[in-house]
Amino acid sequence: MCGITAYCGNHSALPFLMQGLSKLEYRGYDSAGVTILQNNKLITVKCKGRLKNLEEKVSHYQFDGSIGIGHTRWATHGIPSNLNSHPHNNSLNTISLVHNGIIENYRELKNELIDKGYTFQSDTDSEVVVQLLDYYYNGQLLEATQKVLKRIEGSYALCIISTLEPDKIIVAKKESPLIIGKSKDAFVVASDIPALLEYTKDVYFLDDFEMAMITKNDISFFTHEGKSIQKELTTVPYDTEAAKKDGYDTFMLKEIHEQPYVIHETLRGRIFNQQIILDELKDISFEQFNKIYFVACGTAYHASLCGAQVLERITQLPVLATVASEFRYNDPIIDDKTLTIFVSQSGETADTLAALKLAKQKQATTIAIANVLGSSISREADYVLYTCAGPEIAVASTKAYTTQLVLLILLAYYVAQRLNKEIDYQAIEQLESIPHYVEQILKDENIFQEYALMLKNLHDAYFIGRSLDYASVLEGALKLKEVSYIHADAYVAGELKHGPIALIENGSVVIAVATQPHIATKTISNIQETIARGAKVILFTTSHEDIKNIDNVYYLPQVSPTLQSILVAIPLQLIAYYTACIKGCDVDKPRNLAKSVTVE
Numbered sequence: 148m149c150g151i152t153a154y155c156g157n158h159s160a161l162p163f164l165m166q167g168l169s170k171l172e173y174r175g176y177d178s179a180g181v182t183i184l185q186n187n188k189l190i191t192v193k194c195k196g197r198l199k200n201l202e203e204k205v206s207h208y209q210f211d212g213s214i215g216i217g218h219t220r221w222a223t224h225g226i227p228s229n230l231n232s233h234p235h236n237n238s239l240n241t242i243s244l245v246h247n248g249i250i251e252n253y254r255e256l257k258n259e260l261i262d263k264g265y266t267f268q269s270d271t272d273s274e275v276v277v278q279l280l281d282y283y284y285n286g287q288l289l290e291a292t293q294k295v296l297k298r299i300e301g302s303y304a305l306c307i308i309s310t311l312e313p314d315k316i317i318v319a320k321k322e323s324p325l326i327i328g329k330s331k332d333a334f335v336v337a338s339d340i341p342a343l344l345e346y347t348k349d350v351y352f353l354d355d356f357e358m359a360m361i362t363k364n365d366i367s368f369f370t371h372e373g374k375s376i377q378k379e380l381t382t383v384p385y386d387t388e389a390a391k392k393d394g395y396d397t398f399m400l401k402e403i404h405e406q407p408y409v410i411h412e413t414l415r416g417r418i419f420n421q422q423i424i425l426d427e428l429k430d431i432s433f434e435q436f437n438k439i440y441f442v443a444c445g446t447a448y449h450a451s452l453c454g455a456q457v458l459e460r461i462t463q464l465p466v467l468a469t470v471a472s473e474f475r476y477n478d479p480i481i482d483d484k485t486l487t488i489f490v491s492q493s494g495e496t497a498d499t500l501a502a503l504k505l506a507k508q509k510q511a512t513t514i515a516i517a518n519v520l521g522s523s524i525s526r527e528a529d530y531v532l533y534t535c536a537g538p539e540i541a542v543a544s545t546k547a548y549t550t551q552l553v554l555l556i557l558l559a560y561y562v563a564q565r566l567n568k569e570i571d572y573q574a575i576e577q578l579e580s581i582p583h584y585v586e587q588i589l590k591d592e593n594i595f596q597e598y599a600l601m602l603k604n605l606h607d608a609y610f611i612g613r614s615l616d617y618a619s620v621l622e623g624a625l626k627l628k629e630v631s632y633i634h635a636d637a638y639v640a641g642e643l644k645h646g647p648i649a650l651i652e653n654g655s656v657v658i659a660v661a662t663q664p665h666i667a668t669k670t671i672s673n674i675q676e677t678i679a680r681g682a683k684v685i686l687f688t689t690s691h692e693d694i695k696n697i698d699n700v701y702y703l704p705q706v707s708p709t710l711q712s713i714l715v716a717i718p719l720q721l722i723a724y725y726t727a728c729i730k731g732c733d734v735d736k737p738r739n740l741a742k743s744v745t746v747e
């Protein structure tokens with residue numbers, strides 16, 4: 148994910164910019180750059196690759212300018228390249244900016260500017276902003292920025308400098324973080340607190356639709372309409388490590404709470420007028436396939452199980468989800484009429500990568516669903532779709548899982564659209580509100596903390612569900628065993644009678660999910676069978692029918708059954724998390740596990 152730094156003060160800007168970018172490295176990036184305003188010129192140095200490449204390039208300059216902006220880019224529009232890196236400048240080289248976020252209407256704006264005679268250097272959405280600033284500049288950078296903000300749609304954190312007004316930085320924010328620090332002799336700006344902490348802990352948090360004009364001695368705040376506002380300086384209590392966790396105790400908890408945002412990011416620009424836009428796949432003709440495979444490991448496999456069911460229902464084609472380590476050795480029957488979809492957060496999982504290579508050898512079409520840009524799986528596949536979860540640091544996958552679910556559901560509707568199949572438009576509409584529902588569920592965190600108390604002393608826990616809910620309970624059980632070391636197994640509820648019910652005794656805890664209306668009552672009657680044998684049950688459902696004797700029922704928001712897997716993931720993650728915390732486990736780094744399994 149992109150990072151921003153900016154400096155306006157009494158000393159050379161470069162040291163702050165570079166140290167700030169290095170503090171943001173953990174968020175992931177594929178290129179980096181800086182602009183320094185020096186001797187009334189903008190000097191921009193940027194390049195693809197790691198920060199050390201940029202360090203090497205800047206070492207050839209004598210930088211001492213005391214105003215500057217810096218950026219690390221994680222490509223969204225346009226491949227990682229020198230030209231697509233930030234900062235972006237207008238053609239006269241009088242204005243330079245860095246941008247985090249996505250300008251959703253950049254194509255229209257770009258065409259409009261091309262018609263006015265503007266030329267573009269990059270494929271990015273961000274360059275449109277600097278060219279628009281050039282177009283609107285009429286002696287007042289602040290005013291020009293306000294005019295630009297009225298034209299752009301999407302999300303942004305922007306830092307702008309100009310030789311036309313060489314004493315200032317203009318910053319603006321909407322749906323992308325931007326923080327301004329006040330140190331003894333400078334104002335420093337960053338997209339994240341860790342970049343500021345070496346210089347100051349006194350910060351202004353810019354809110355959406357706010358902007359600021361910063362000089363070395365002064366700062367003024369405005370709304371995007373230009374109304375002057377006051378902001379309070381806050382002292383952040385963090386050290387650098389805590390700041391990376393945004394004040395949460397662990398990365399896992401931070402990542403669980405990031406889900407409304409990253410789901411929103413994954414959806415962004417992909418639904419327009421109820422149509423799914425996945426331009427990355429526009430060259431595939433889906434009519435050619437007679438079979439579809441999903442291949443993945445661990446949590447990504449659970450997301451695939453859900454994606455496969457949804458896609459099968461929609462396409463009426465056989466769709467299978469397979470664990471990569473099985474797929475690669477079981478001589479799968481695939482050929483050029485098979486579509487194979489490889490799901491991986493890291494994009495580096497050895498078994499998934501080997502399975503992908505095998506599918507290619509057998510002439511199948513391959514799509515990667517990955518989170519890490521430029522990862523091996525994303526490079527190897529014929530087509531790639533990225534989840535926008537940002538860096539996932541905790542070993543237990545949380546936000547990568549829910550963004551995979553979101554993207555796989557989008558993919559299913561996209562294929563349906565391309566094949567002219569019937570589409571559930573209500574579900575597409577509700578998909579856009581999913582971040583809001585996730586936020587609502589997160590507010591009930593204390594309830595899930597209470598449920599965790601029921602599990603803390605157990606050796607075993609049982610998860611049951613049917614249909615799509617089975618994929619959800621598999622993931623719930625995996626989360627619990629990974630972080631709390633409680634043995635947990637997930638069963639298709641209809642299979643209980645065929646064996647597992649023998650394990651149920653007084654005090655057993657059964658976590659049940661029943662969100663699929665066509666089968667919910669069946670699961671609920673399986674629950675009654677466990678209660679009759681002494682189990683304590685925690686049920687996640689939307690159904691109000693036949694709920695009796697169940698002490699712990701959590702009602703999920705009433706959205707389309709297809710979307711329920713995304714919602715129920717949140718309580719199941721939090722139950723696992725709090726159980727692990729109560730037991731004193733190292734939740735971010737569970738024993739014996741690695742974040743990315745790059746060996747067989």
Ligand code: M6R
Nearest residue numbers: 445446447491492493496543544
């Ligand atoms: O990076 P990947 O998505 O390919 O990783 C797959 C699994 O190793 C991963 O999901 C693992 O199961 C996680 N620890 C789950 O929390």
